[in-house]
Amino acid sequence: MIRHINTFIFIFLMVIPNLFAQDDIYDCENSKQFANYLFNTNQFNLAQHEFERLDFFCDLNDNTRLLLLKTYRKNQHFNQANQFFQTGNLKAMSDRFKMEYIRLMMSQQLYGEVKKAIDEGLNFPEKFEHHLGIALLQKEWEQAYFISTQQNTHNGIKAKGLVSIASESYNSKRKKPWLAALMSVVIPGSGKAYSSYWGDGFVSLLFTASTGFFAYRAFNKYGTNNAYSWIAGGLAVSYYSANIYGGAKAAQRYNENLNHRYIHETEDILFSDY
Amino acid sequence: MKLKIYCFLIISLLTNTLINGQNVEDVVTFANKQFNEGNFSIASKEYNRALFFGYPDRDFVAQRIADCYTYLEQYELAGDFYDRAYRFSVSDSMKNEAILGKTFSLLMEEKFILGLRELLNYKENPNTSQQASFHFLKGISYFGLKNDSASYHEFMKIAKFTPQQSIDTLIVKSEFKKISRYDKRYNPQRAYVMSGLIPGSGQFASGEITAGLNSMLLIGGLYLISLRFMHIYSFWDAVLAVFPWIQRYYLGGMEHSKQLATSKIQHKRYQSYIKVIENSAPKRYR
Incomplete structure (x- = not known):
């Protein structure tokens, strides 16, 4: 009987502190959610600090890492984001990371890098749109028109819009x-x-x-x-x-x-x- | 042995209770301290944390985040959080504060019509400080929309709600009187015609002596050249040789005098409004 009472007291004393203890809002899980909230409310400066804190103290999963890279881009801290992609194997990365790399390069107007990636066979979502978009941004009207005629079905709104620009820009009469x-x-x-x-x-x-x-x-x-x-x-x-x-x-x-x-x-x- | 175990467990219980994770109240206390010390970036982050982790006074925290962004001159974000503060709040006074904050952010982005529209949401029974701010922001909005008479009436109302401040309505009156005269004093159309009659005179009327002299000498020189040509060759020779030059500089001078008069009005209006604003701004905007 005494042994049971002792066991009960032991368990009671062990459980009570946990019942009263509050969730630590600075722990990894909570910080991650908080950083996501900051990102989603367009507070990119604050989000960057929180993601960086997470990166230091916790293991970042892919989602969080991607958001950190996006905040770098949004805050125009391109070097930090560039470093990540320079050290990793781009081809082995998931589509979302490849897409982020493309956006990062485009935001820095490094169109040549995107073109190189496309020529080297990198597959990523919106590849057609970027291929065509770069030709247009680099004023290569004939090339843009050629690319736009390569794919018969253009499902996305972006693709349709870019194809229409390619056609219009190619057909417009320029002055000599x-x-x-x-x-x-x-x-x-x-x-x-x-x-x-x-x-x-x-x-x-x-x-x-x-x-x-x-x-x-x-x-x-x-x-x-x-x-x-x-x-x-x-x-x-x-x-x-x-x-x-x-x-x-x-x-x-x-x-x-x-x-x-x-x-x-x-x-x-x-x-x-x- | 048993005694030792019990002692250990009791100490463990006590330390565990004492070393708790920080709660949202602590976070808000810390944020308040940072806010009061002017560290708005840190304060905004901690207020955000409190808001996210369920601090009960959401309207207060959202308002504070918006205030931080106002101080940090990030008016778009400030506007977003004033909107949140408005939505979260159940008290009319707090809602009015949110509206004033949002309007201020909009005016800083020169969105005067949106600012006026925001002020339409104003709740009844505002306190005197809010009423003064309301008329102040409305006055600025009307100024931005170039509705000077409406702006004047709004600025004149401020003094009624700020008896503790020494607002000189005479300054408001005299500056608005000046503003109403600027359009006549520096009439762009008149300057244009004057420059047509006597080149440079439109610029002189706007107080731009150098530009006036420049125009006068240039056109005068061209007239002399054309007279000389008439004397040496013929009237048509002079017209053909000098007309394109005169056309360019004469018409250019007329257009320039019109532009000078317009920018002069804008400059003078701005100076007068600065005086009105400095004189009439309620305490919170000083």
Whole structure:
């Protein structure tokens, strides 16, 4: 009987402290949940600190490690995330880690690295979208169009959007700088007008015509032995040649604006769920 | 032997009870200390921990997190947590605090219409401090939307709710009077026409002497050149040779004087509002 009483007291004394003791909110499991909460509420700075604490004190599972890498990316602490991928074997990693690597490289605009990974046969979700997206971001319109025609079925919204940009960007008519320059040689200002800068074209025509006329009158009145005539002539020639250069530049500017529009649209689609 | 075992168990029980894990109340106490010392980053993290692990006063903690983010100038996150504080709160006073905080965050992001919309959620029976803040934020919102008369009325109401503060309504009146005159004083359209009649005069009217002189000398020089051409060659020679230049600098000068007048109005309005805000800001915004 006494032995039973002793056993009961022993068990009682062992159990009581555990009943009263509270859950330690700093333990690994709780900290992990807390870090996830911080991440999900977009408090990435705080989430990073908590994940790093977890990394030091506890064993991180894949989910938590991935979230830590994502917080590095979101906080633009790219070096820390890069280090992880440099030390690991990318091909052996799960799809989610491969995808995170791709996003990390894309966020740093290291498109060449992503291209290399694709060329080396790395398989990851949204491979088609990234392959096509990089071609568009690097202004390789023909290549982008070619990639977009490689796959007949584009199920995702992203893929559909990018394919449409690839087709539109490939088919849009760009201005030819050499043609704009040539047009400016024949009719000053027409190169700018051809590049859709009608106002600039008209002003250029006026300026070149007036300086030309000015030079003509000067030579007519003072002849070739007067410096005044040559100054006026020099001014006219410099306007005329600058206008040729301006025509070519206008065509380039038109093309750049067009290209930028496609690049922005690509970025909007490709990075929408980063 | 038995005595020894009992002693060991009793000591174990005592130490176990004493060395407990930190609870959420401790976390909030620590966070409060950090908040009061201005360590808002640490405070926000600990308040978050308390919120996540079930601290009962969720509205207070959410409000504090939002305040931390306001001090850290992360207004989007601050707005999110003011929204939470509003949802968690059951007291009208706390809800009003959340609305004021959210509006302030929106105004700092220059989202004036959203700020006004937020203030529509204001609950009845606010205390005087909240009423003063309410009118203050409303005044700023109207300023951002360029509705000066509505803004004036809001700023004038602040003094009523802040008797302990020395708010000089005369300053508010005089500054708003000035604001109402800026549009006339620096009328952009008038500056444009003036520059058309006498090049540079529009710039002079906006107080930009150097720009005015520059325009006047340039256009004047071009006029002299055209007169000289008329004398040497003919009227049409002068028109053809100088017109493109005059067209460029004359019209450019007119446009420039209009822009100068517009930016002058903006600058003056801003200066007056700074004076109004410095004079009328309730204590919490000082």
